[in-house]
Amino acid sequence: MRNIFTLLCAIALLVSCQPKDPVRIALEQYAKEHMENPSTYEFASMSMPHKFTYLEDLVTYKVGLEGLAAKAADKTPYEKEIEKVEDLMFELGNEVACYDQTLYYWFKGGSSGQMKLQSFVIGRFTPEGEVIAITTDSGTLPAYPALQILKDRGQL
Numbered sequence: 001m002r003n004i005f006t007l008l009c010a011i012a013l014l015v016s017c018q019p020k021d022p023v024r025i026a027l028e029q030y031a032k033e034h035m036e037n038p039s040t041y042e043f044a045s046m047s048m049p050h051k052f053t054y055l056e057d058l059v060t061y062k063v064g065l066e067g068l069a070a071k072a073a074d075k076t077p078y079e080k081e082i083e084k085v086e087d088l089m090f091e092l093g094n095e096v097a098c099y100d101q102t103l104y105y106w107f108k109g110g111s112s113g114q115m116k117l118q119s120f121v122i123g124r125f126t127p128e129g130e131v132i133a134i135t136t137d138s139g140t141l142p143a144y145p146a147l148q149i150l151k152d153r154g155q156l
Contacts, residue, residue, distance in 0.1 A: 022129055023129055030123070037108050044106055044118060045103075050100045051096045052096070052097050053096055054092035057097070058089045061156075066078075098125060098146070099124070105118070105121075
């Protein structure tokens with residue numbers, strides 16, 4: 001019995017000494033800066049990362065270009081862009097462009113300021129964990145983030 005208690009204490013100590021995830025730290029900071037009552041913040045959970053690969057977005061873009069090319073009188077500009085997309089598909093493949101992660105939390109709010117409410121923040125991060133964007137409205141994030149990254153880099 002004594003050994004089990006010692007083991008549990010050791011595990012608790014190890015867990016409490018683990019550094020916090022930098023993604024969680026960034027999301028918590030944003031949440032506290034954009035909520036009614038930051039002192040009542042209480043962590044609920046984190047979603048699994050949703051990864052966006054270049055290939056997924058490039059395939060979607062290529063299919064759209066092919067549809068436009070089929071309807072166009074002059075296919076040359078579309079064919080050049082399709083060729084550029086195919087080169088990028090070959091070069092980047094299934095490389096992760098970025099990922100989204102959501103932090104769910106509780107706080108006290110409402111008209112009395114005492115009602116326990118749940119909310120969330122969504123962050124978009126580089127594969128290295130650097131913040132691209134954090135928001136409380138998922139609709140404000142680009143639908144095709146890998147294409148947006150390539151466009152920002154001047155590759156599309």
